[in-house]
Structure formats: structure tokens, C-alpha cells
Amino acid sequence: MTAVATAGAGPLQDRRSSLVGDVVAVFWREMFLVLRDPFSLIFSLVQPLVFLALFGPLLGGSIDPAALGGQSPLQWFLPGVIVMICLFGTGAAGSNLLFEISLGSYERVLASPLRRSAILIGRALKELAPLVVQAALIVVVSIPFGFVLHPLHVIVGLVLLGVFGVGMGAFSYALAIAARKREWMFWAVQQSLLFPLLILSGMMLPLENGPRWMQVIGAFNPLTWIVNAERALFSGSFADPAIGWAVLAAVLTCAAGLWVGVRQVHRSTS
Structure with missing residues (x-):
């Protein structure tokens, strides 16, 4: 009996020691579930295009052209749309966990x-x-309308957004576990936090046009630095100080969310 247990402990120990392997296994399990429902995947692709088409024409009267340095308003607006997609996608991730x-499938995952x-x-x-x-998709569609593509900067921006999104997703899962017996609480807390974060980041409209108190609060919003950094990167700049602050905000959000x-998770299983 001891020999069998010892023999089986080798692979199990190796499996436990590989964090990357565990992440890949969980990722592909979750992606398989997404691919089994192509309608939701197609809708997630169409939604930002509809938003861009309906909101984009309103930018002309909302943003001072001089502030854009002669660039297309899409150069300012498109990064905000991508950050918004990330925020809503990862912020609502806990609903799938609920x-x-x-x-009862979540308990089977915990037993692994x-x-x-x-x-x-x-x-x-x-x-x-x-x-x-x-x-x-959004970038390709926007190019004929004046958006200038900087491939390397866009890749860096997406990596930065990915680090921040992991933290936001972890927070959402933690909230879902805490509210697992009262699902309405998840949505109440999520909506109460998500929209203020969005508005006070200058994601859709520049905070410079708002009252002073909004600008002050926005300066302490970590999402503000993420949005500013994405706009700098999508405009082809690595020198903007907002990028350094955004890296710090993304790393701290990721670390805090995972912690x-x-x-x-440990509290719910103890």
C-alpha cells in the first residue's frame, strides 16, 4: 500500500510543481467550453464594432483636435474601447464561476x-x-478611417492589459466565491464598482473637461493610468511617463487580485 502511494506521488508532485503547466491546463479547459458556444464568441466580436460605430462619430465635438496632435480621434478613442472590453470581460468573470x-463542477476542479x-x-x-x-478586429477595421497602426506598441499594450486583467479577473472570482450563497450581491457590488472605475478613468470622455473633483479622484484610480498608457502606446510612444505608472498599477493589481x-479559495474549502 505504501509502495503504491509512493509510486503515485512522483507524477502528482511533478504536476504540483509546474505552475505554468497547471495554468495551461485550466486555460484550455475553459477555452474548450467557450468554443462549444460559438454564438457568445461571435457576439463578443460584434459588440465592440457596434459600440465603435455608434460612439465614434460623437468624438468630433467632444475632443479638442489640438490635444491629439493632428491624429485621428480614433487614435485616442480605440484604446479606451479595448480597455473597456477587458474591464467588463474580466470584471464579470465571476458570473461564470457562480x-x-x-x-457542482467547480468542486470537482478543486478536488484536482x-x-x-x-x-x-x-x-x-x-x-x-x-x-x-x-x-x-477593431484595429483592422479602424485603419481605413485614420487609425495609424504601431504593431510593437500595440503588442506591449495588450501584454500590459493582460497583467491588469488577470488581477481584475481574480478579484471577480474572489467576489463570486464570497457571494456564492447570495448571487445578487455579486452583481450589486460588481456594478457599484465597475461603472465608477470606468467613468473616473477618462475611458470614454477626457477627464480634463470635467470638474476638478473628478480629476483628483481620477488621479488615484489605477485604471486611469492603464488607459493613459494604452493611449500613449497605441499612438506609438514608449516615452510617456504614464506607461511606467501603468506597469506599476498592473503588477500591483495582479498581485493583490491573486492574493x-x-x-x-482556501477559505471556501477549509
Whole structure:
């Protein structure tokens, strides 16, 4: 009996020691579930295009052309749309977890030898995967309308957004686990936090045109630095100081989200 247990402990120990392997396993499990429902995937691709088509024409009277340095308003607006997609996608990620908890499939995942942090990271990356396709689609569609593509800068911007999105997704999962017996609480807290973060980041409209108190609060909003950095990167600049602050905000958000998420998972299973 001891020999069998010892023999089986080798692969199990190796599996536990590979965080990257666990993340990849969780990611592909979640992506398989997404690919089984192509309608939601198609809708997620069409939605940002509709938003861009309806909101984009309003930019002309809302943004001072001099502030854009002669660039197309899309150069300012498109990064905000991509950040918004990331924010809503990862912020609502916990709703899928609530559904799995109700079906009992989440408990089966916890019974596997996967690292708790790998479960959170893999699931959050699944929420970010469609972002890459959405961003590519939006950028390609926007090029004929004046958007100038800087491929390397866009890739760096998406990596930065991915780090931030993992943290936001982990926070969303932690909230879902905490509210698993009262689902309405998840949506109440999520909506109460998400929209102020969005508005006070200058994502859709520049904060410079708003009252002073909004500008002050926006300066302490980590999402503001992410949005400013994405706009600098999509405009082809690596020298903007906002990029350094955004890297710090993204890393701290990712670390804090995973710490809170892992603690919440351990509390729910102890």
C-alpha cells in the first residue's frame, strides 16, 4: 500500500510543481467550453464594432483636435474601447464561476491537484483571450478611417492589459466565491464598482473637461493610468511617463487580485 502511494506521488508532485503547466491546463479547459458556444464568441466580436460605430462619430465635438496632435480621434478613442472590453470581460468573470458552483463542477476542479493560483490565472486568461481577437478586429477595421497602426506598441499594450486583467479577473472570482450563497450581491457590488472605475478613468470622455473633483479622484484610480498608457502606446510612444505608472498599477493589481483570490479559495474549502 505504501509502495503504491509512493509510486503515485512522483507524477502528482511533478504536476504540483509546474505552475505554468497547471495554468495551461485550466486555460484550455475553459477555452474548450467557450468554443462549444460559438454564438457568445461571435457576439463578443460584434459588440465592440457596434459600440465603435455608434460612439465614434460623437468624438468630433467632444475632443479638442489640438490635444491629439493632428491624429485621428480614433487614435485616442480605440484604446479606451479595448480597455473597456477587458474591464467588463474580466470584471464579470465571476458570473461564470457562480454558474459552475451551482452545477457542482467547480468542486470537482478543486478536488484536482491543480494549484489554486493556477485556477485563477488560467480562468482570467481565458477571459482575456477573446480580447486579442477583438483588438485585432477593431484595429483592422479602424485603419481605413485614420487609425495609424504601431504593431510593437500595440503588442506591449495588450501584454500590459493582460497583467491588469488577470488581477481584475481574480478579484471577480474572489467576489463570486464570497457571494456564492447570495448571487445578487455579486452583481450589486460588481456594478457599484465597475461603472465608477470606468467613468473616473477618462475611458470614454477626457477627464480634463470635467470638474476638478473628478480629476483628483481620477488621479488615484489605477485604471486611469492603464488607459493613459494604452493611449500613449497605441499612438506609438514608449516615452510617456504614464506607461511606467501603468506597469506599476498592473503588477500591483495582479498581485493583490491573486492574493485575495487564493485566500478566498482556501477559505471556501477549509
